[in-house]
Amino acid sequence: MKIVTLSGDGIGPEIIQQAINVLRKIGEMYGHIFEFEEYLIGDIALEKINCSLPEETIVACKNSDAVLLGAVGGAVGVNRWINHPTGDRPEKGLLKIRQELGLYCNLRPAILYPQLKNASPIRQDIIGDGLDIMIVRELTSGIYFGKKLRTNGETDETTFAIDELYYNKKEIKRILEAGFNIAMKRSKNVVVVDKANVLETSKLWREVTQEVAKNFPEVKYSHMYVDNAAMQLVSNPKQFDVIITTNMFGDILSDEASVITGSIGMLPSASLGNGTLGLYEPSHGSAPDIAGKDKANPLATILSAAMMLRYSLNLEKEAQKIENAVIEVLELGYRTEDIFEKDKILVGTRKMGELVIGALNL
Ligand code: NAD
Numbered sequence: 001m002k003i004v005t006l007s008g009d010g011i012g013p014e015i016i017q018q019a020i021n022v023l024r025k026i027g028e029m030y031g032h033i034f035e036f037e038e039y040l041i042g043d044i045a046l047e048k049i050n051c052s053l054p055e056e057t058i059v060a061c062k063n064s065d066a067v068l069l070g071a072v073g074g075a076v077g078v079n080r081w082i083n084h085p086t087g088d089r090p091e092k093g094l095l096k097i098r099q100e101l102g103l104y105c106n107l108r109p110a111i112l113y114p115q116l117k118n119a120s121p122i123r124q125d126i127i128g129d130g131l132d133i134m135i136v137r138e139l140t141s142g143i144y145f146g147k148k149l150r151t152n153g154e155t156d157e158t159t160f161a162i163d164e165l166y167y168n169k170k171e172i173k174r175i176l177e178a179g180f181n182i183a184m185k186r187s188k189n190v191v192v193v194d195k196a197n198v199l200e201t202s203k204l205w206r207e208v209t210q211e212v213a214k215n216f217p218e219v220k221y222s223h224m225y226v227d228n229a230a231m232q233l234v235s236n237p238k239q240f241d242v243i244i245t246t247n248m249f250g251d252i253l254s255d256e257a258s259v260i261t262g263s264i265g266m267l268p269s270a271s272l273g274n275g276t277l278g279l280y281e282p283s284h285g286s287a288p289d290i291a292g293k294d295k296a297n298p299l300a301t302i303l304s305a306a307m308m309l310r311y312s313l314n315l316e317k318e319a320q321k322i323e324n325a326v327i328e329v330l331e332l333g334y335r336t337e338d339i340f341e342k343d344k345i346l347v348g349t350r351k352m353g354e355l356v357i358g359a360l361n362l
Contacts, residue, residue: 001313002035004064006057006097009043009090010286011296011349012070018298018353019068019305022325025357026309026318037064041097042072042090042286046081052093058100066312067101067279068305069094071286099140103271103279104171105178106137106250107307110257110267115330119262119339122234133240133257134186136179137250139271141171142201144247167201167246169208176205176212178272179244183219186241190221193229193245193253205246226253233257258283263338265297268304270311278312280304290337294348297336299326302356325359332359 005020007013020036027034039057046052052072061067072094074080081089112120112131120127146164153159176192183190192209194202206223213221224232226249232239233256245253258264267283282300290296303326310319334355335344347355 001032001065002037002063003308004057004060004067005036005038005069006041006061006067007038007044007070008041008072008286009074010071010288010291012042012072012286014292014294014349015282015296015298015301016068016070018349018356019301021353022302022322022356022360023305023309025360026322029321029360030315030318032315032318041069041093043074043080045093046084046088046090050084050088052088052090053096053100058097061097061101061279062277064277066277066308067097068301068308069097069279069281070301071282071284073286073288075288095144098271098279099145101271101277101279102140102273104138104140105175105272106139107182107270107272107311108135108137108250108254108257108267108283109133109269109307110135110254110261112261113266113327113330115327116262116266116339118341120260122237122260126235126237127260128238131237131261133237134182134242135250135254135257136175136182136242136244137254138167138171138175138245138247139250140247141167142247144251165199165201167204169204172205172208173212174274176209176244177215179242180212180216180219180221183242184216188219189241190219191224191229191240191243192221193224193226193243193249195226195249196223197225201246229253230256233260254283263297265300265336265338266303267300268307270304270307272311276312276314278308280308280312294350295337296349297338298349298353299336299356302326302353321360322356325356325362328359328362329355 007016110133114130143165149162196202264284271279306319306322309315
């Protein structure tokens with residue numbers, strides 16, 4: 001099975017290496033051959049060949065069985081490509097690869113493991129014994145991809161910017177169907193998040209939801225405004241099982257959910273399209289503040305590799321093996337700095353990867 005790795009920037013290479021090590025071990029244990037090929041994306045690609053997503057990378061991804069990505073982006077608040085002739089930036093590479101591969105469905109599980117419940121900023125009586133929410137985010141349309149306009153007029157009124165929010169029925173339908181299908185494998189409970197009191201696109205989302213829901217009679221669904229959803233996620237998160245939402249709302253709510261679960265360093269994600277090819281990456285960014293220091297938590301990336309086995313390579317048993325190994329390592333008390341608490345054992349990126357490999361044999 002051919003896996004393209006896009007280590008990218010910051011902590012990307014360190015965490016991807018740990019995921020590769022874990023996958024190699026899984027390959028050995030179960031008799032699979034995983035071939036890994038590394039390609040350029042992001043800041044490093046701009047630095048090396050002046051383009052955030054080289055054609056070579058796109059072709060390799062399209063010809064692979066799955067893509068495993070680290071992170072993309074340079075130091076926060078510093079745009080060293082501000083004068084790039086085509087306006088290229090590291091993040092453009094990420095948006096483009098998702099679009100090139102037709103990956104419209106972003107799965108972001110927000111799991112609070114019972115072993116980490118002290119790391120959550122939410123009160124224990126609200127969190128209970130943990131959380132397991134699946135956020136299904138539309139990924140290739142909406143306001144991030146709409147037409148953009150910026151003018152620099154002579155007055156304040158004539159200086160303006162426009163970001164168009166566009167969704168067509170096909171785009172809405174396919175993400176809702178993906179979300180309802182996932183709900184069928186969970187507790188059959190869907191909340192579709194929108195802002196239908198003010199947005200036309202949200203009204204269309206509601207109409208299409210009613211249509212799609214007819215094919216899933218067992219799934220209970222409701223609609224929720226995004227502002228309310230943001231509050232409910234911290235005041236009563238246990239009510240949620242599957243949340244389906246737009247590109248921008250999903251971006252924001254999944255980051256909120258990640259904090260509830262203790263650390264963004266724990267959260268994997270999968271981006272899927274119509275076929276089996278998918279792109280798997282941790283939910284966090286390139287963390288330039290800790291890059292190269294052996295401090296990054298590799299678990300989100302290792303758990304993303306587990307999602308890759310499940311969704312692209314149809315290796316459910318192997319995926320569960322990795323997920324159980326991660327739980328085992330947490331149970332034994334090992335923690336990277338981001339999830340560290342008193343009386344636990346502090347380890348670095350490499351050691352955490354080795355511990356997961358060790359736990360695969362248990
Ligand atoms: P970030 O997620 O990189 O970091 C936020 C905070 O979380 C930092 O303090 C960081 O040290 C910590 N953190 C993140 N991942 C961690 C891990 N695995 N282990 C331990 N701590 C971790 O977000 P940011 O600082 O806002 O952005 C940094 C760069 O990443 C920017 O260039 C941004 O554009 C980019 N970014 C990329 C992606 C992506 O590749 N999907 C997503 C978000 C941000």
